[in-house]
Amino acid sequence: MSTPVQMTPPQASKKPAPHAQKEDAMLLQKEMINRNYHELATAHENGRKVAATFVPGNLNELVMCFDFARSLPETNALQNGMRKKSGKMIMDAERDGHSEDVCTYVKADLGMMLGGEIGPTGEKLPTPDLLLLSYTGCFTFMKWFELIRQKYNCETVMLHTPYQGDGKITQSMRDYVVKQLKQTVIPTMERVSGVKFDIDRLRQYMKESAKAEDDLVRVLQSAKNRPSPIDGYFGAVYYIGPIFTAFRGTPEATQYYDVLRREIDQRVREKKGPITPEGEMAEEKYRLVVEGPPNWTSFREFWKMFYDEGAVVVTSTYAKVGGVYDFGFRHDPDHPLESLADYCLGCYTNMNFPQRIDMICRYMDEYEADGLLINSIKSCNSFSAGQLLMLREVEKRTGKPAAFIESDLVDPRYFSAANIKNRLESYFQMIKQKRSVAGVTAGH
């Protein structure tokens, strides 16, 4: 499914140079991500064990308690996508017998392994010592790690997060997750790493997480301002990078979010719009909510279709894919295991359809959005199955126009720039028309 992206500080081509502090956060983030890839590449020679796990429901604080170097295969796939390497990997995996119909993240990962496991930064990634199968919000996760286990014989431990079928987290669901942590996950991690579990160490990491989460929420909610100082989709994927992956719970991540929050607060005070790869966005013409992950292989081109038209995404469900924090959840050092359970259970794709629709309608209202755009991802049934109903429901409930485009995560064969651009342009027209009609009606 997910995340993080590392961003080179934007090149100010047309507009004045971005705020200096912006570069601080960007550089910090870039440094963190590169360092993590290097740590991974050298983990085994430094005597460290490697754990791989997924973004939604990732237990970074817990994994760190056992000194594991941390690998996130979804991130590797998307980084390879952004570097235009994923197309070949996917085709290699398909040649190796994987169906054209299944998620391309899986195939990009398997293709990378077939190609000698050369990671996105060019360094060889190690075979994980442990696959922590956090089965949260996506069926494919289970098969993905079974496939890796089949090929590489890695030790695998399952953490099954039950789905919020009734739109709530019950005590029985929470107990189930906590018991798995106590009885299977933690003992396995102790055995594989040789490190004894220390709950106070976990609490310490969780304290850091909660601080960073406060700052992240503040950054993401800054988009309620007019103009929005951030882009809550294209920009947000950079902001969520550290927290949804190998860094949540580290002091570096806390520091990153602190720096980022200050930068964004400053932009709010100065009434500035979001920074794009081509500098600061001049005029905010459209405010959108987006549902669904972005396309990574043409990420810049995709983003440009928005900022060229003055469209800013004020918030997105994708920015919640590794954890929904804006309705109050924080990692809680006083109830460490229960709070890890609630974190997994609360992930966006672990919410049922009525909850997801409610959340979007609430966003439309709170962020004063002009409409909803759904980017439907071919790979991802977890996100995509049912999105057309979502579109109808949100339109019905908010009275605001919604639009639907289709692409894929890391398969360049499924990104049709011309189609998407056309669709977006007519959508922006539609919003404009709706506005003028509303204006006329209001005038009467």
Next chain:
Amino acid sequence: MTTVQQIMERCQALFEDLHFNAVKQWKAAEPGRKAIGYMPVYVPREIVHAAGMLPVGIFGGGDQLEVIQGDAYYQSYICRIPRSTLEMGLTGRLDCLDGMLFPSLCDVIRNLSGMWQILFKDKYVRYIDVPQNYLDSVGGEFYIQEMQVLREDLGRLAGKPISDDALRASIAVYNDNRRAVQELYAYRARKPWQAPTSEVYLVIRAGMILPPQEHTQLVRDYIAAVDLENRPKRDNARVVLTGSFCEQPPLGLIKSIEMSGCYVVDDDFGLIHRWLLDEVPVTGDPLEELSKAFLHRSNQQASKYDEKKEDKGKLLVHSVKFYGAEGVIFAAPSFCDPALLERPMLQDVLSKQKIPYTAFKYAENTGQMAPIREQAGTFADSIKLWSAA
């Protein structure tokens, strides 16, 4: 005694009736009766039955249903069963159901559970989660709690709580049904020329509609009747068919596989009838026993986690050996994540065991049988050549 022809006519009629008249008739026979639908692969039907309700398997619209409204809810890259199921719901064909159960099988069915909540607000809708942790004290306790919620909900819907004794009686009913279905599978494997899969399939599908006791009788009647027939034995290749546990292939496709020279000696159609591998004890705490059966003695299927690498494909290989199959056909619905993600792993296991296989995809409304017949035919020929060599 009923003849094979009479039995098959009855099964065919049940299979073709997408208005579920048999369910309506069952309900009309006694006031207050309720029916609860379920999708593939597995739900503990014992609980529905113990509530005095009729569990009804909803296995898509097949190739006879024209899907119009359902298509408006799904992108082209999503399988067909959720579309045809919605179509049936939106056109009133499922009005006879008082509720729907959506098992945790894949993200499409999972999301459909929420869509159902939105679209059919007056119906009981529940997503049935099953554990992927197989310790009694962990996954077991969770699963018992899930079943308990279903039990209480259905008790409320029925107007009286479901007692332990009612549950035990229903467990006994389904134990017997499972025995009958196992007898049928064993009979087909012994004499596949007598009990062709195109018939066995319809007998199995009848179990999605009929009350369990009636279905058990039907299965036994079929075995008895078909054994009296004198049907020609052919030199076909014996194959196990796998991957068709959810969206079903059209009947024509099953016939095509047989006509191409294959005897299907095991399959995963209607897996719910054989999900639990043996008897569930009728003594003791019924939910605990159902849970134990699920955790320790249930079938393997793509949506169920294999704890150890060595477990992958174990039952498939066992089935090949047990039923004396010579090869495996992977028949999966297009865009089916569980079946298609599982397939390479199973193929790997089969390769290591030197068991030949072939693979294709279908949709429930696939119309073009020729390519599949050709592929299955070539496969059957190669098996025969192989065994002759």
